[in-house]
Amino acid sequence: MPHIFCTGCGNGTVINCTLNAVVEMGWEIDDTIFISGIGCSSRAPGYVATDSLHTTHGRALAFATGVKMAKPDFNVVVFTGDGDLSAIGGNHFIHACRRNIDITVVCMNNMIYGMTGGQGSPCTPSGAFSTTTPYGASEPVFDLAELAVAAGANYVARWTTYHVKELTKAIKAGMETPGLSFIESVTQCPTSFGRRNKQRQPSDMIDHMKTHTILLSKKKRLEEAGQKVPDDYFAVGEFARRNRPVMGVKNK
Amino acid sequence: MKLIIDESRCKGCNLCTLVCPYNIFQEGSELNSKGIVVPSLDRPGRCTNCRLSKLYQRRLCGVCQLICPDQAIHWVEEEPYEPLGVVIEF
Numbered sequence: 001m002p003h004i005f006c007t008g009c010g011n012g013t014v015i016n017c018t019l020n021a022v023v024e025m026g027w028e029i030d031d032t033i034f035i036s037g038i039g040c041s042s043r044a045p046g047y048v049a050t051d052s053l054h055t056t057h058g059r060a061l062a063f064a065t066g067v068k069m070a071k072p073d074f075n076v077v078v079f080t081g082d083g084d085l086s087a088i089g090g091n092h093f094i095h096a097c098r099r100n101i102d103i104t105v106v107c108m109n110n111m112i113y114g115m116t117g118g119q120g121s122p123c124t125p126s127g128a129f130s131t132t133t134p135y136g137a138s139e140p141v142f143d144l145a146e147l148a149v150a151a152g153a154n155y156v157a158r159w160t161t162y163h164v165k166e167l168t169k170a171i172k173a174g175m176e177t178p179g180l181s182f183i184e185s186v187t188q189c190p191t192s193f194g195r196r197n198k199q200r201q202p203s204d205m206i207d208h209m210k211t212h213t214i215l216l217s218k219k220k221r222l223e224e225a226g227q228k229v230p231d232d233y234f235a236v237g238e239f240a241r242r243n244r245p246v247m248g249v250k251n252k
Numbered sequence: 253m254k255l256i257i258d259e260s261r262c263k264g265c266n267l268c269t270l271v272c273p274y275n276i277f278q279e280g281s282e283l284n285s286k287g288i289v290v291p292s293l294d295r296p297g298r299c300t301n302c303r304l305s306k307l308y309q310r311r312l313c314g315v316c317q318l319i320c321p322d323q324a325i326h327w328v329e330e331e332p333y334e335p336l337g338v339v340i341e342f
Contacts, residue, residue, distance in 0.1 A: 002322060008265035012321025020318065162271070164318040190265075202265045 003047055005040065008202025010161035010187035014108050015044050017164055017185075018077065021171040025075075032075045035064045037089065040115045041081035041108040041187075058088030061096040064103050065248075072102075072250040075175070082109040083121040086142050090122075097151035100179040102248040106171060107144060107182065110189035118192035125232070129196040145184050149240045154179030156239040160186040160209040163236065170238070179246040186234070253302040253327045255316070257290055261324035264288040268316040268325060274299040277316065302327065 005011050022032065034052040036042030037060035045052035055063040064078045085093050085107050096103070112130055113119040120130040122142035129136060145158040155177040157170040167185055174181030188194065188205035199205045214222075216237035219229055255276065269277040269291050276299045280289045301312050317325045 002261045002263070005321060007263040008267060009321055012323065013267075013319050016318050016320070016323065161319070164315060168318070202267055203270045206267060206270055 004043060006189075006191040008188065008190045008205075009040070009114075010110065010185075010189070011041050011044060011108055013161045013164060014041075014079075014106060014167070014185050014187060015047065017168040018079075018106055018171055019048070020168050021175060022077075024168075024172055025175050027075050027175075031073060032077070033067055034077050034079060035060050035067065036079040037081070037084040038115075039081040039084045039113070040110070040189075041079055042084060044079045058084055058090075059092060060084065061089060061092040061103075061105065065096060065099075065101050068101050068103055068248040072248055076103040077175075078103055078105045080105065080107055081114070082107060082111065082123040082142075082144065083113045083119075086122045086144055086147075094147070094151045097148050097153040097180055097182070099247045100152060100154055100244050102178050102246055103180060104171070104174045105180065105182045107184045108187045109144065109184050110187040110193060112189055112193040114189050114192045118196065128193070130193070145182070145239045148180075148182040148184075152244055153182045153240065154244055154246070155181035155241050156184075157182075158184040158186070158234075158236050158239065160213060160236060161188060162206050162209045163213075166236075173238075173241075177241065178249055179244060186236075253305060253312075254297045254330050255293060255299070255302060256297070256326055256328055257293065258324040258326070259284055259286075259288075259290050261322045262288060262290045263322055264290060265321065266291055267319050267321070271315050271319050272299070273313065273315070274301075 029050050032050045034045035034048050036045045038057040060078050060080050064076050068076050109123050111123050113121050118131045120133040120137050124137045127136045145156050148156045155174045159167040170183050174183050190202045194200055194205050212233050213236045214233045216235040219235045269279055276294045277291045280292045284290055304310050305312055
């Protein structure tokens with residue numbers, strides 16, 4: 001400390017929430033492992049005083065699977081970004097969800113490749129500008145939480161860095177749930193994303209998250225009533241909590 | 253309990269001013285030695301929850317500490333208030 005994240009970067013907030021959840025769970029330093037891939041978000045385990053693995057691009061979940069299989073007693077938490085998880089590590093993510101390994105995945109979705117200069121990622125909203133989408137992104141957005149639900153994760157939630165209390169609770173619930181728990185945190189990136197999209201100040205991006213989120217239950221209710229939810233709104237809340245067969249937990 | 257902003261860690265993103273429900277944090281106006289505008293605290297540096305947490309066993313809301321990306325905000329314990337400890341000079 002002070003760490004390398006830019007002014008107003010939401011990754012520090014997600015670290016705070018995760019560490020608070022770890023403290024509430026009462027995990028020991030010696031049997032907790034933080035794993036990350038490559039990117040801004042993946043700098044996080046370096047600032048935590050536990051064992052940590054900084055692995056190759058997109059392979060954080062593959063390394064985490066190995067750690068969990070070798071040491072089923074350890075608590076494994078994976079920090080990863082949207083480009084790391086969904087673009088390069090997409091297949092690892094799908095199959096980790098399918099196998100339902102007992103790890104907690106915290107995805108900091110800042111909608112861009114932040115560290116390498118702001119290229120568009122699969123999560124870049126349509127119409128947003130980045131260095132590889134100078135006329136506005138035209139591709140549809142990858143909804144990571146829905147993907148995790150479809151692939152079979154046991155606990156799936158999505159919150160933003162504005163909803164810090166809910167994010168902490170969701171991470172804690174994910175740590176308590178056996179099986180793969182996936183918590184997506186929509187994070188602001190004022191330096192690479194906001195600068196090109198008229199949200200230069202960190203507070204502008206937080207305001208955007210505050211006004212453009214809708215609770216999942218409310219969204220479902222609106223859709224049942226036949227009302228239309230605007231396209232730029234995204235749902236937050238708990239997407240799934242279930243008891244599918246789990247891999248990587250020691251049989252007692 | 254009193255709020256403290258660690259100036260060596262703060263990067264001046266002003267997220268605490270945005271989320272505090274008691275408006276304890278205000279946007280600063282002067283550059284510090286590192287060239288960063290650190291948010292200024294309300295004069296006593298205490299919000300309603302900080303002040304009353306001991307008295308009523310209230311839980312701190314702690315949103316400022318949770319949202320601070322640079323881990324710059326923390327609390328310090330204070331001496332309890334003593335009415336006879338005030339020295340009046342004539």
